[in-house]
Amino acid sequence: MRHVLERLQENDLYLKPEKCEFEVAKMLFLGMVITPGHISMDETKLARIKDWEAPKTIKGVRSFLGFANFYRKFIGKYAELARPLHELTKKDTKFEWTKIRDVTFNILKAKFLQQPILQMPDNKKPFIIKADTSKWATGAVLKQQGSDGKLHPCGYISHAFTATEQNYEIYDRELLAITNALKAWEHYLLGGAHPVTVLSDHKNLTYFQTAQKLNRRQARLSLYLTQFDL
Known part of the structure; x- marks a missing residue:
């Protein structure tokens, strides 16, 4: 004290x-x-989830997503998982509770009820970032070794692509996934005691090491990466 x-x-x-x-x-x-x-999440708030019925209106969807968004740091690939529900909140969208939306709703409920626990980040230990991407979103997890010698999540982030980003090449989407992760956790990663390990599903990022010419967006993101000891 x-x-x-x-x-x-x-x-x-x-x-x-x-x-x-x-x-x-x-x-x-x-x-x-x-x-x-x-x-971890507040157990009194989690108690609401167990009996939360499937929404019957767009207002009900917004209410559930408001809760889910607050705790999204505990859920891997949240943006992609929640996409069918977020589609209902777009302007001029008619409410239609489809099977895929019902499945999505119940998957999210189940993940929250697992009561995931995050490890507090420790700047004195090495960090590992696992980033991946799909057609619709990026996702990443920040991990560190715990006292048991195993890797544990310190937090998750995810980002739903815009219509423009969905048309990016795979290596562009993968680069975006990594830079999004670094930006989210840069207060832990910049000037750390150890290099940051970044794991990616694709080898396409070697493109940025060999490309003779980058567009402005690629150059800007590549320059951002140089701040980190990767």
Whole structure:
């Protein structure tokens, strides 16, 4: 606790004692449960999911997606999984609850009910990023080795492609997946003690190492990568 108070004093920051909790092993903060080295979802909020019925209106879809989006960092490939539901929220879209949307809804419910736990990132340990892409979205997971010697997720990100991005070549989409991941977690990765390992499903990224000419977008993203020890 002394280190925390010293850091606050160094930065001229103030706390309200009545709103503070010190030396606790578990606390609830902004809908997240924080324990030593780990972060999980608020169980009281998860209790709503079990009995959440399939939406019957677009408003109902938006309500479910509002919950799901808040906890999307716990779910791998969320953007692609939720795409059938997000399609219903587009302007002038008629509500139609199809089989694929019902399956999507129940898959997302099941994933939340598994109560996934994320490991707190540690800048002193090496980071591993696993990025992939599909026709519709990119996804990535940030991992680190835990005290058990196994790799554990520190968080997931995903990005649904725009209509323009869907037409990118595979190596462009893969580059976008990696740069999106680096941007999301750059506060952990820049200036880290170890090189960052990036794993990709495709070998197409070698194109950017051998290409004689890059377009502006490719050059901009490639330049961004040079900031990192990859």
